Amino acid sequence: MWEENELKTSWELPNAKLLALLATYIVLLCLTVCFANNITSMMGMTLPGGIYVFPVSFIICDIVSEVYGFPIARLFIWFGMISELIFAFLSQALIAIPHPDTFIHAQAYHTVFSPTVRYVFSGMVGFFSGEFLNVYILSKWKIRVKGRYFVIRSVMTTAIGQAVLSIVVDYLAFAGKMPTSELISMMYAGWKVKMIYSLFFVLPAWYIVSYIKKTDKIDVYDVNTNFNPFRFKLS
Template sequence: MNYQKKSEAFTIYLILGSMFIAALVASNLIFQKFFYWNPFNLFNFELSVGILPYPITFLITDIISEIYGKKKANQVVIAGIFASLFSMGIILLANYVPAIEKSPIDNETFTKVFGLSPIAVLASMLAYLFAQFVDIKIYHFWKKKTKGKHLWLRNNFSTFSSQFIDTLTVITLLCIFKVLPWNLFTTLLISGFLFKIIIAILDTPILYFLVYLFRTRFNLKVGEEIKLIE
């Protein structure tokens, strides 16, 4: 691959990483709002709106894993941790600064919307850390096992496992530290995990399409990865 192609591939990697971080930070900012979703009157999902952008992070790490390799996927995950902690620090500082009388948003409203519980943030970060690294590890296990074939298998197997770990970890910690009541544990666990499974299945064709575009654009063989300049 010539220098121009590698430069283009690196730019795309940065864009994917930026989208990953944006989705992750947004998920942490909006998680306190909950809603119901009942598709075709089959099951009544009780979900945090933070779950809406979160599956995008797993799709992006699967794309990066497939095209750029395990190391680059792990680097994006680590960058996401620092970005999340940094954004939480900014919010805590903004919450500490008192509002003036003419401020459109007063202290009480700001705190109610953005006053993040340290326990909730810790639970989210731990769940995120475990789930993303498990996702990447399982993905590459199946990629090696299938010699780069059966993309649907590694995409779904890695996501199912990691999303269950993520959902179980965050809800358990939130209940242990009394951020959420235990009577919501089962409902939120089932709703969250099923929703993530549905999204994982739905994003498989998207992953196939994007991987096809990458392979066509950069002349990659099945299972071949782009080696970016370190």
């Protein structure tokens, strides 16, 4: 009996900080999908509504990659994409349920949620071309500089990853819905907003990274990591 209890207490409990980051990450991605069709105008820039929350997901991936390594960040990206797929297809099923004539807001739900499947698939392509590129460069760069300069690395890799993601996602999601000149302008404006977010949140992110490394005594270097995005093992 003592050995059995000893074995149970020796198991590592789920990391609460990591779970909190994952929950926040998924919430942000689902909000992005919800408001992607809400085209806004901010300081003369045309922007999809999701732009105001999505950049924080990149910051979270930077934190996870820096502390726990590329394989955990890779799982975050996959969990995020799967969650978006579930959200998109369930939303289609729910708006397809018949409604009584007295409910006058059914069309509003269709307007908001009908495009979600297209947005999610365009977002998945963007993740592969932008999000994975971001954490890959961040991880490789960390090895070269021996873990220093997180603030600089985070901003620079975000600039690269978000540029690629903005082009891919905006083109796949909005091509044909607006003039090409306006689409290009929206891509550039979205990238600028994402970089403002990156600059604003990078110091809090650095504090979180330092706090987790210190309290959990973990700091992973991806020296022998397999960077295949389709690999699901934690190595």
